[in-house]
Amino acid sequence: MRKLLSLGIAGALIASSLVVAVTPATAASGRLVSVTALRTYPTWGDVDAALAADKFDPGTDRFGVRTYRLVYRTTDATGKPTTASGLVALPINGWRWLRTVSFGHGTEIFKGDAPSTSDDIFVIGPALTFASAGFAAVAPDYVGLGVGPGPHPWMDVPSETTASLDLLRAARDFTRTQGKQLTRDVYASGFSQGASTALGLARALQSGADPWFRAAAVAPISGAYDFRRAEIPALFTSEVHPVLASAYTSYLLVAFDRLHDIYPTPGYVFRKPYVGLAGLFDGNHTGEEVLGALPATIDDLLTPQGKALLLHPTGRFAEALAEADSVCTNWTPRMPVRLYYSPGDEQAVNANTDHCHTALAARGVRAPTVDLGVNTAYNGFVHEGSEVLGVPAATRWFAELSK
Template identity: 40%
Template sequence: MRTPTRTRMLALACAGLVLATATGPAALAATGAPASHAVTIDDRGTIVSADLLARLSAGQIAAYLTEAKFPVPDRPQGADLYAVVYRTTAVDGTPTTASGVVALPHRSRHGLWTVSYQHGTLATKAGAGSVSDGDGRAAPLMFAAAGFAGVAPDYLGLGKGPGFHPYMDAATEASASLDLLRAAGELAAGKGRSLSGDVLLTGFSQGGHATMALGKELRDERGLRLRGVAPIAGPYDVKDAELPALLGGRLDPGSATFYLAYWTVSMNRLHHFYDSPSEVFQDPGVERLFDGLHNFDEIVAGLPASPQDLVTPAYLKSVSQPSGPLLRALEVNDTTCAGWRPGVPVRLYAGRGDRDVAIANSYHCLRDLRASKVKVSLTDVGDVDHFTSAKRSLPKVLDWFTALRDARR
């Protein structure tokens, strides 16, 4: 039986468990330059501030992960969890800042492999891991408990980052995530740890898309070696997989309405295919819901029940037959699985019962990776909904990443 849309969309993003075991949010001395320092392109990945969110024992992490319904590694370690603000670039290439989470294990201190977890769709700044509990904290803690350095970017415009979040913009998903990897190395060095430069990537939903974008970005990054990629239920092909499922009624209507509204508002800021929201939305007030300040309940309350009730007939037709700036917005972001170089193994995970992100996205990604001669597989985790696909996939991802690391020791 399908759970209500609100429950499904919040199942992981709001696990409902606060880090009550923290020693208290203790602001640490910044390991980079002070926040007033003028950001330049050369500063990318340097730290503005690093705040200790929690210092957890192995037992506390095990209890936390169990409550959050995340896998508990064998012989878990304790870990320190930090909220990091760091320097990166905006959508136009100008300097800005972003935030994210870094978890460092207690026992393992030298030559740490790093796992970057890219979170799923968030429309509210306060929902990101640097400022709120959820998968943006649980995932890096899970990997730190297994002896990795765990990181989770908020992306641009979420958490403590300024401005709007450029939702589903592959270029900045990659750049903001890469710059947090750089910042994690700086933080680790300041805390008596060292990172090996070996990197593993995973992410869920939007984070699956971001994971593939980051993987392509890492190909030419000096000092970092991509060892494996395992995205879960990502919207890799919005034009030819996700939108046909939405228009064909194969997605949950509430979820489809939310995603279409958010995507439209975000992409218009970057590619400008309408001047007034009344040109695309039946209720022009929808655009204001995606300012990063409205919470999830407020956004859902302001949306209609279906995509057909959300947008104008003209825009719905444009979505079904995209051209001009709308087509460019789709094409520039639907390339995260294309053009890969052989050598890095990729394991895709998805569920055939997913009515938020159609499994066709994963099959199209599989096709594109095979065309590039990448060693790739797709695991169908069953006739399950979107968030259950993540719950079934994460233990497999953790086991695979652990095996990849241990095989090189």
């Protein structure tokens, strides 16, 4: 949730608003609606400069990169047809066949802070890193972010998975117009919220959700894989930064109530004067606006009933949390898995990674946890720093596997 903390923007080298016409869309999932050319980084040195300015390790850069915004057909969290957007980054080289990395971004609340609508290198840096290393990089904005309609159903793994899969399909069609082809192999990664997205996508590909694409490896970074037994209890402790505990709790309750109807009225869970918070989570308010409206602690935010709902979920809320947490518990990955984390994460607490590792091990899956070390370059927070450390590490691993 970096955008709740900082609005620093890193400009790109070259930008364009050219819109490329695409075959008229139908309701079919993954069908392209439009393509917008965004930025060109002509050489690997240009990518280096952009990444290094925002603390990313540019050591895997080999090629220049072109980026695009794709708008495509998908379905929303209720299964209804909608559109979504996402970022596609392609290396500037003579390769015709490209392996793909799908990267799920971390928590954002403002539509303009999604990968295809942001100039912030923290948001687009992963796609630049993977593309400059020679992969085709796709980064879904998710439903309700970017230029997609409606509010974003935060931490809804099914719609995140569908948006990711449909962007892969749209990207496959688009890259053909650029004289390139995507191979079957998809390497899935993601940070924070996107860590669950990566596991959800890998699970779907392994199950045969698409006849072409297959999951080659999955490398989630600092995810909240166990909301019920790790993340939510930690929100009420000193492990999670108090202001961010208030922010994540608000987003969770508002988003899950919209989709699952988990409480009768906002006043049931939120204390006055915070009963109107839901209106701020519509995708049109910036992180600064939301943060300014939140109390400094979770105790100031919640009613006794709200606290009880979180700590002792039942009914639809318990079912929804179980679905979110299933990315580590209800399948047996048959591709290589690594779980990246940074010690002392004050947002996605390390117990999440421990629980995911244990759950996968119980199913006979070797999913080593990889200690990234600590980087507090972003506002002094370990969590954001773990993306900066984790993306180059995942890039090197994917490159080794793809040799």
